[in-house]
Amino acid sequence: MELTFTKMHGIGNDVVVIDGRQRDIALTADQARLIADRNFGIGCDQIMLITASDDADIGLKIYNNDGSESGACGNGTRCVADLVLDPDDTGKLTMDSTGGMLEAWRDGAMIAVDMGVPGLNWQDIPLAHEADTLHVDLGHDGLPPAVMVNMGNPHAVHLVDDAEAIDLAVTGPVLEHHPIFPERANIEFAHPLGENRLRMRVWERGAGITIACGTGACATLVAAARRGIIGREADIVLDGGVLNITWREDDDRIIMRGPSTAVFSGSMTLPDQVRARP
Template sequence: MIRIPFTKMHGCGNDYIYVDTMSHPIADPVAAAIAWSDRHKGIGSDGLVLIGKSSIPEADFSMRIFNADGSEAMMCGNASRCIGKYLYERGLTNQEEIRLLTLSGVKTLQLHVSNGIVESVTVDMLEPVFNNEEQFIGSRATGKGTFVSMGNPHYVIFTDNVDQVGESGRVLENHPAFPQRCNIEFAHVEADGTIRTRVWERGSGITLACGTGACATAVAAALTGKAGRKSEIVMDGGTLTIEWCKSDNHVYMTGPAAFVFDGNIEI
């Protein structure tokens, strides 16, 4: 048996198990994600995140994300913020700007540090994409949603009933319009201008927050004239600030990251 150290972290309640694979490689991350994410028989999480060395000089570190069902995700905004906090506060870097290699490109993390503590992180999520035939077959879509890819596919539906997430999310995730399955957001613009959003994440089901989902929601709101280019996205687990910058067309996500506990698990 091998004992693997891990850290449980969350961003607005979106919780993952983090392993530093530079010190402790994981031979079968798919099996580990399924077993460890089980909230009754395992550690319990929305998935497993592997922190590693970058394979290219344009990035400092790498991130791989495996959902609770073992499927590999392209990107996770909440996890990227947590990695920034982990790397800085665990002494793996002293840089307050970190370039992170993901399956959807290199994301730049800007750490907001006070007295050695990372209080929040802003992530450059790059440009949104609206026509991705590998992820979305528009002619076969149903409903009145907006497709936005933030490196991973999202379908945002504005509605007065965001609580339909449990009823409709699973069905829409697997709709034929989405060849790679899809993350589904149900959103409502509140009287104060904030956007209440609930998320069905591809491979994980209902989660308390989704960083890429918050970005997709803010972009969809701006596209449809429901909001400006900067929004507060209020999810079950907390609030993220999203700005779709006009000058470079990039989406910037700012929010917190938090440690929960450290532990060891045998494999």
């Protein structure tokens, strides 16, 4: 199968965008892993597959680089919107994703995405059993209880004294696979940098350490606001750059604003059967 694609990134969270509106494209987990492989494929954190939709302007299917499907990718959604919207388009693009209906629009030089209402109940995350999502002790030495948020995918946000001091490569995979998460989870660590500004680092479910995570930035703002550490709008400083997140009071919806960059376009011959590497 011959695939055309556009390689893009949102503050370093790199994605491969495939437009499947004119043809029916179904990727297996093995094929998704090959596309995302940085040595044997194109290389990316996530794959964004645009599809036709009867309910929205476009449909959206998201794959992590381990081949698993994801309900949401905020940075990737901005990239898709930037690609699909005309440069001078002032309207909104509706996207039907696995995690729910999304809207995006141009906001000056940025792309804004309505990420929806965060899930805050333990069933929404989901967790394996009932718990207070504002304080969930994952039993990891030295870490405070996490705040649980669902942004179309599950997040566990740890508000710590110094996010830079966390060994993500060691702590991240352990917490991602904690038994309380039946669907695994994205793991964030954050600390305040001052008024309306937070520093965040992330271990993404199915992707590992990434330099930016849009849904993680949204979840971090929600977690810090619920704890009373910050207000309902803040800049989230990630390794790859800064995202502006607003948690609106009137309808509880999350608006994410940030840049999008197209890197290159190309084509790839994707085998029907992907041979497993030793």
